[in-house]
Amino acid sequence: MPKTSARLLSLLSLLQARRDWPGALLAERLGVSPRTVRRDVDRLRELGYPVAAFKGPDGGYRLDAGTRLPPLLFDDGQAVALAVALRAAATTGAAIREDAVRALATVRQVMPARLRHRVDTLRVTTVEPSSARPHPSVDGALLMTLSAAVHAGEVLRFDYAAASPPEGAARPPRRVEPHRLVSRGGRWYLVAFDLDRADWRVFRADRITPRSPTGPRFAPREVPGGDVAAFVTGRFRGADGSGEWPCRGEVILDLPAATVSRHAHDAVVEELGPGRCRLVLGSWSWTALAADVGRFDAAVEVVGPQQLKDAFAVLARRYARAAAGAPGG
Numbered sequence: 558m559p560k561t562s563a564r565l566l567s568l569l570s571l572l573q574a575r576r577d578w579p580g581a582l583l584a585e586r587l588g589v590s591p592r593t594v595r596r597d598v599d600r601l602r603e604l605g606y607p608v609a610a611f612k613g614p615d616g617g618y619r620l621d622a623g624t625r626l627p628p629l630l631f632d633d634g635q636a637v638a639l640a641v642a643l644r645a646a647a648t649t650g651a652a653i654r655e656d657a658v659r660a661l662a663t664v665r666q667v668m669p670a671r672l673r674h675r676v677d678t679l680r681v682t683t684v685e686p687s688s689a690r691p692h693p694s695v696d697g698a699l700l701m702t703l704s705a706a707v708h709a710g711e712v713l714r715f716d717y718a719a720a721s722p723p724e725g726a727a728r729p730p731r732r733v734e735p736h737r738l739v740s741r742g743g744r745w746y747l748v749a750f751d752l753d754r755a756d757w758r759v760f761r762a763d764r765i766t767p768r769s770p771t772g773p774r775f776a777p778r779e780v781p782g783g784d785v786a787a788f789v790t791g792r793f794r795g796a797d798g799s800g801e802w803p804c805r806g807e808v809i810l811d812l813p814a815a816t817v818s819r820h821a822h823d824a825v826v827e828e829l830g831p832g833r834c835r836l837v838l839g840s841w842s843w844t845a846l847a848a849d850v851g852r853f854d855a856a857v858e859v860v861g862p863q864q865l866k867d868a869f870a871v872l873a874r875r876y877a878r879a880a881a882g883a884p885g886g
Contacts, residue, residue, distance in 0.1 A: 561597075564589065568597050572608065572620040579617040594618075631664075633672060639664055640676040656697070695745045695762045700738065702767050703747055707735045712752070712772025718764040730768055733758070734775045737785050741793075748785055750778055757781060759792050802839025804846050806865035809835055809858040817853060835860075843868035 564587060571578060571586060584591045598608050598618055607621045631639060643661040665673055706713045714730045733749035736757075740746075745762035757780065780788050810817060814828035817836060824838035836853075840846035847868040850857055859866045878884075 561600075564593075565597055565600060568594070569601060569606065569620075572601075572606075572618065577611065577617060577619050581617075583617065636664065636668060636672055637675055640668075699762060699765065699767070700745060703735060703762060703765070704738055706767075706771055707737060709771070710734075710774050710777060712775055713749070714768040714772060716766040716768065717760060718766070731760075732772065733760075734778065736778070736780055738762070739785065739789050741789060746789065748780065748789060757788070759789055803841060804843050804864070805837070805839040806843075806846055806850075806862060807835065807837045807860040808850050808865075809833065809860060810850075810853055811856040812853060820853075844871060847872050 567587060568583065571583060580591050580594055584594045587594065587597075589597075598610075601608050609619050609621045611617060611619060640661060643657045643664070665676060668676065703713070713733050713735045715733075717728075717731050719728070732752045733747075734752065735747055735749045737748045738745060739748055739759075747760045747762055747765065749758055749760065750756070751758045782788055782791075809829065811833055813832050814826050814834035817834050818826045821836065821838065824836055827835040827837075829835055836850070838846065838849065840849055843864045846865060851872070857869075859869060
């Protein structure tokens with residue numbers, strides 16, 4: 558019996574490694590007769606594995622999808638990758654945290670000690686600003702529905718809950734060509750082409766309530782710029798989807814480059830000498846850019862452009878009035 562059990566595991570591992578296996582090749586790999594292979598396939602079926610037979614000159618077997626999920630076998634690399642993915646799943650904002658934790662416990666329980674140690678040393682942490690409110694979770698079934706519409710290339714209709722819903726009549730459902738699901742900063746978003754507005758939009762998934770059925774199929778469009786990540790980043794920055802900030806300027810600070818770099822995020826810092834550096838950074842407006850530079854406690858020399866200099870002048874007048882206790886913006 559132990560020999561038979563070991564052979565069944567070997568057979569299952571082979572069936573998972575490739576789609577189609579000629580019966581004669583399986584028998585050769587396992588060192589048994591084709592008749593024994595047929596018996597072992599029947600045993601796997603009794604255990605719930607959907608092993609299908611196919612005909613032809615090299616008739617054989619394949620592991621198909623079934624009505625339930627049977628036990629699976631993973632090699633070392635697959636097992637570690639699965640554990641990493643499950644740990645990270647709890648940080649995506651999807652409502653699958655408990656399922657991911659249970660799945661990780663199941664995988665970890667059957668891991669060899671050497672792999673369990675590697676997995677236990679992995680820690681995934683999501684850091685949010687202290688003032689940030691917890692992100693609403695997104696139901697896993699909703700993500701699957703949106704993903705299915707993206708994959709099928711079908712027009713999606715849904716009700717969208719606005720942050721500040723208008724008074725009066727209910728808003729009509731949105732009609733979009735879904736392009737991609739994106740996870741950013743703990744939230745899930747749907748990137749889609751809005752048919753009624755004839756423009757690309759980024760929708761928060763937690764505000765979407767799909768309507769059934771889906772609409773007709775459509776020919777996929779290319780997202781502006783051709784890069785989904787850059788497009789989404791650009792939209793959050795107030796840009797046109799290129800991924801670049803709409804306002805970008807250059808200043809010189811009386812601070813060491815090493816000090817500025819720790820707080821520069823995606824800005825470019827160049828050392829100019831002891832206690833002096835060049836800073837090139839962007840923002841969604843010129844006043845926001847000037848205020849961002851002001852957080853560095855140092856003398857500032859504005860290299861350009863003129864819009865940034867004007868923004869510093871606006872802030873100087875505004876701060877002076879605030880210091881004097883005078884009203885005004």
